[in-house]
Amino acid sequence: MQQVKGEKAAGLSKQLAQYSLELTYDSLPAEVVEFTKLCILDYFGSAIAGSEKVPVRMIAELAEEMGGAQQAHAVTGGKTSVLNAALVNGAASHVVELDDIHKGSIIHAATVVIPAALAIAEWKQLSGKELIAAVVAGYEVCFRIGEAVSPSHYYFWHNTATCGTFGSAAAAGKLLGLNEEQMVSALGNAGTQAAGLWEFIEDGAMTKQLHTAKASMNGVLAALLAQKGFTGPQKILEGDRGFFKAMSDAYDESRITDGLGEQNKIMENSFKIHASCxxxxxxxxxxxxxxxxxxxxxxxxxxxxxxxxxxxxxxxxxxxxxxxxxxxxxxxxxxxxxxxxxxxxxxxxxxxxxxxxxxxxxxxxxxxxxxxxxxxxxxxxxxxxxxxxxxxxxxxxxxxxxxxGDPENAVTAEELRSKFIGMTFKYPAQKREELADAILQLETVPEIGQVMAAL
Amino acid sequence: MQQVKGEKAAGLSKQLAQYSLELTYDSLPAEVVEFTKLCILDYFGSAIAGSEKVPVRMIAELAEEMGGAQQAHAVTGGKTSVLNAALVNGAASHVVELDDIHKGSIIHAATVVIPAALAIAEWKQLSGKELIAAVVAGYEVCFRIGEAVSPSHYYFWHNTATCGTFGSAAAAGKLLGLNEEQMVSALGNAGTQAAGLWEFIEDGAMTKQLHTAKASMNGVLAALLAQKGFTGPQKILEGDRGFFKAMSDAYDESRITDGLGEQNKIMENSFKIHASCxxxxxxxxxxxxxxxxxxxxxxxxxxxxxxxxxxxxxxxxxxxxxxxxxxxxxxxxxxxxxxxxxxxxxxxxxxxxxxxxxxxxxxxxxxxxxxxxxxxxxxxxxxxxxxxxxxxxxxxxxxxxxxxGDPENAVTAEELRSKFIGMTFKYPAQKREELADAILQLETVPEIGQVMAAL
CATH class of the missing domain: 3.30.1330.120 (2-methylcitrate dehydratase PrpD)
Incomplete structure (x- = not known):
């Protein structure tokens, strides 16, 4: 995307909205498509492994108690509303501490962006190609925002939760077919919901799972409201009472715009092979x-x-x-x-x-x-x-x-598949292989619901 | 509540939890009960008047689309899950700009605390007395937190949303019968969800209604999870990476503890009689x-x-x-x-x-x-x-x-009743009078659902 002067002067949300909406599956290089499918495979491995952990069970029980329309699958079983699905699936993939990490923004994007994209894609009967494009956009948006506020933001704030909320909104909004104005509102109302303090680390509390769950859900909420015409702040990032000034001591706006539309920052993502720190x-x-x-x-x-x-x-x-x-x-x-x-x-x-x-x-x-x-x-x-x-x-x-697992020492697709197979031990062997096959051929899937129903 | 040395050394959340759980309806002076009923009446007036405004309708439509168990009434009509009810009813009472205001904390407490308390009280078939005690506790908790961080917090953050989240959690947690440990977790996980930036004011966006809606819902969510044993940060307010240090330039811890349990700060609440600024x-x-x-x-x-x-x-x-x-x-x-x-x-x-x-x-x-x-x-x-x-x-x-409407120039109960009657014009005259009667005799109501069903 070439920047002309007028576009440069546009608000950052507007530029991120334009980028998110202009990106298409067909414009993605083959290696980006392959890599994104590995990110999605890795999401599912961690989410399935995490689905029976105590904090995730509690959030799933709560979602069940609240009830909801049968719109999208939770990895804990059954269908629920898209907001509940994002909540539960957002909690699930972070808990075993094996999910992906982006060094530059200090964000685990999968656990926030992918549940949002899956929920909307399943509900709206969208394809694997549409899901892949939305995930690429969601990663790009949150990685750039995380880079812009790192490292100062990270002292108090859990970047994965705060910045991740924008990524969730971008991915969900793209799949909902928002127009540019709506996408700006979605990003604005995502940012005004951004939350997640590190204080819980002192007590080893379960809060980390609530952070990723809520970040995913809040982004979807912002996008759904935007689709109804609910307006939001136009300059949530750079505005005088916005995200940058309120939540970081220093920030770099150029990280949002430099190379936007020319890069696919998802390619900078790192995978964890070992279950340790x-x-x-x-x-x-x-x-x-x-x-x-x-x-x-x-x-x-x-x-x-x-x-x-x-x-x-x-x-x-x-x-x-x-x-x-x-x-x-x-x-x-x-x-x-x-x-x-x-x-x-x-x-x-x-x-x-x-x-x-x-x-x-x-x-x-x-x-x-x-x-x-x-x-x-x-x-x-x-x-x-x-x-x-x-x-x-x-x-x-x-x-x-x-x-x-760092991009400079990349794991192979085969290694990530092995990791997935190892993490999905709650399923019979054949089911694990079939699920891996389905995810690694996502671009051929006409409706995401087919994959989710196989969980 | 007399403070002994050991208690003084306890974390602020623990002291707020103890206060919230120890407070009983029977310990409230008669004037506090009367005043609290006026706060609740005033909440309903604004919420009923706001229930047909565009941003509120959008949030209500979204809640309807998401679906949910029939647990509590929304002021927009019908029953839904307690989370959805808090969301919709939290949006409704702030939109016509006639809801109550506490000068010291710059918080409109009704629109956040009361929907949370109503939803849980209706769901759990609790009485008017229990609702009144929970509202008093919820106001106290958020007023004290708002006073502790004012004025610096207010520059970026919408106190009603950020501090209000704690009030919602305290009221909901009290009605859910949390124990002290659970209440500390509920306050911790309320604070880690606290959000709401003033940036939207630049564009006159609808975000203000999302703030109050989410603050009410997030507090209820924190309390519901705490009841399941979901743990949270123990020192969300004063901790090194907690609410005070992350979200204010200066804060005063003594505002949390001075006179806690000896005062009923709800009595400092102001009412708006005119519909202007x-x-x-x-x-x-x-x-x-x-x-x-x-x-x-x-x-x-x-x-x-x-x-x-x-x-x-x-x-x-x-x-x-x-x-x-x-x-x-x-x-x-x-x-x-x-x-x-x-x-x-x-x-x-x-x-x-x-x-x-x-x-x-x-x-x-x-x-x-x-x-x-x-x-x-x-x-x-x-x-x-x-x-x-x-x-x-x-x-x-x-x-x-x-x-x-300030405490120093108080309105009478009769004036507030007239305000309520004037604001509920969407109902027939007799229904307005009956509703006012019911709310002003709340302490005689065995189940809050009876009042909510009359909406």
Whole structure:
């Protein structure tokens, strides 16, 4: 989209609205279509795995109690209103901490944007192609807004929730066929609903799931109202009493407009392969490689050391984790697990593995330190080096600049399919494969409801 | 409630939770019960008058489209889920700009707190006494939070929406019978949903109704989830990444706790008698008195001058309003209207009156100025002085420190009943009287559903 002077002067919401409405499936490069389907596959893996977790069950029960028209499927089962579906499906995909992440905007877009798009697409009997285009637009809108307000916004606010609300509205609004004026109102009324404070982290409260649930629902609500002619603020982002000034200490408007319509920022999205904290993934990647080569037992290993950046140690230096959740945030535990088992997936974190004698013994042996060179490249690179000394005197050293799943160290479609199959264990094997097939051929699906009904 | 040392050290949410749960109908002084019933009556007047306005109709249509269990009545007609009922009824009472206002917190509490309380009370078949106690608690909680963050919060944020969310959660949570731990979670998850930016004012968008609708709904949602055990942040107000620090430049924690349990801040609530901007009410009061004494016609009047505080002029100095809405915000128009007709009610703002020749002619004659003495007392007092010079040489001067409806210049129950009767013109006369009777005897009502069914 070439910018002419008059367009540049237009409000940011108007430019985002124009971009969102002009984007078509046919204009997307093939690689963007392929990648977007992987984002959607990855959404479903996390959502299906999360659908039986306690906070998600509570939100699903509430939605059931409230009732609603049979418009769209919830991943927890059955059909409900599109608002309820966005609420439940928005809660579901974030809870197992395996959903996608965009480094530049610090947003997990899938869990907010995709439930909104799915709900409207199913309700309005739209196609896989229409869904794909809407997801690309929703990611673009929220990534740009997140980049514009990062990092200051992130101190108080959960970007995935606040900025995600705009992405939900853009995706839902595009599928509803809003005109430009309506889309500006939808973005305005999305932004005025944007909420989600980090305070819950202090207590480990369930609030994180409420944030993503509500962000998805609120964006859909803004779009549905806009379709009825409900007006909203025209300059919710840059206005004097708008989102930027109220909710960030510093912001960069150019991040909204530079290259808008020329890029597909969804391609910058990262996937998580391991079920642990992202700051452990570099070491897990490297130690898994060593496992594959050597399949060592505890008796073979003299010492293990991991070097990384300081932030990784701030968050994950824990030689003695006491819970399954804490184990995911222990660099020592995750390193031992990877070196002895070759994996750190969803099924690898449980009480049995947590107290396995060999893994415990090796966890105590893992030394973690900050390496100045690695630290200097953070956060552009989330790197690590590992060194394993074997009892036979041999030493293996490996280094990485990017954890697997970053665009610079991309996972293959096959790996993401394996992740999906591993995460959907609540279904029989054949159903998992069929579901993966259907999602990976989404552009051939005439009605999204066909995929949702198979859940 | 006497504070002991340990309690003082407890988090603010915990103290608000304890207060909310300990408050009982039987502990309320008779005057508080009487006043609270007037607040509820006033809520219904504005909500019934607002129920056919365009933005409210749109929200009601959306709720109908989404569907829901038949749990509680919407003022727009029919039963729906408690979340939908809070949404629709929260939108309805703010739109005609005649709902109550608390000066200290800058909150219109009725439109957020009362729909939440009504929805849960009806659904759970609770009594009028239980409703009254919940409304008192809801007002107290949001007034205190609004006072703690005023005035800095108000620059970006619509206090009625942001702080109101806590009031909705407190009222709903009390009626749901939450325990203390659950109530703390409900307040936490209310605060993390708090939203509503003033940016919409630039465009006169419909967003104001979405704010109050969502604030009421979000508080109910937080309370319903808390009842299921969904946890929330324990220190949403004072926490390092909580509401105070994220959403205000300065705040005063003592406003939350000082006198908590010893006061009933609902008694500080102001009512609006005139349908114009609050900053015109002082002059309308005084000129209405002169109308009653003299019933002047345009030919009798030589000049009219109005002195007030600077903020009033900033907002309402408009000698030539072009729309019905603008007329409500024109001090000159409202003054002329009051002097020539003796009223500035809901029915007085319409196209015919807007272009009435005599009122137009007098509007042009009204001089408005700032008086230093009046300005110095603002915002403690919202005062004005008017001077009318008649062609016969006579001059009448009148002054007031408080517009009618402030606690310092209280309206009578009879005046509020008349306001209610005037605002509910969509119903037949007998129905209006019966409804007023029912609400003014709420403490005798065994089930709130009986009142709601009569709407």
């Amino acid at each position: 992202r700051h452990t993934h570099h070491a897990v990647d490297l130690l898994t490689e060593i496992f594959k080569d050597r399949r060592p037992s505890i008796e073979d290993i003299e010492s293990v050391s991991v070097e990384s950046y300081q932030v990784a140690l701030n968050i994950t230096d824990d030689p003695d984790p006491q819970t399954e959740y804490a184990a995911k945030f222990s660099l020592q535990f995750c390193s031992a697990l990877a070196l002895l088992t070759g994996s750190a997936g969803l099924a690898d974190f449980n009480e049995e593995v947590l107290w396995n004698e060999d893994i415990r013994a090796l966890t105590k042996k893992v030394k973690v330190t900050t390496a100045p060179a690695i630290d200097a490249s953070y956060p552009r690179q989330w790197g690590a080096a590992v060194e394993v000394v074997f009892k036979n005197g041999e030493t293996i050293r490996k280094e990485t600049d990017f954890p697997k | 609050r900053h015109t009410h002082h002059a309308v009061d005084l000129l209405t008195e002169i109308f009653k004494d003299r019933r002047p016609s345009i030919e009798d009047i030589e000049s009219v001058s109005v002195e007030s505080y600077q903020v009033a002029l900033n907002i309402t100095d408009d000698p030539d309003p072009q729309t019905e809405y603008a007329a409500k915000f024109s001090l000159q128009f409202c003054s002329a209207l009051a002097l020539l007709t003796g009223s500035a009610g809901l029915a007085d703002f319409n196209e015919e009156v807007l272009w009435n020749e005599d009122i137009r002619a007098l509007t042009k004659k009204v001089k408005v100025t700032t008086a230093p003495a009046i300005d110095a007392s603002y915002p403690r007092q919202w005062g004005a002085a008017v001077e009318v010079v008649f062609k016969n040489g006579e001059t009448i001067r009148k002054e007031t420190d408080f517009p009618k």
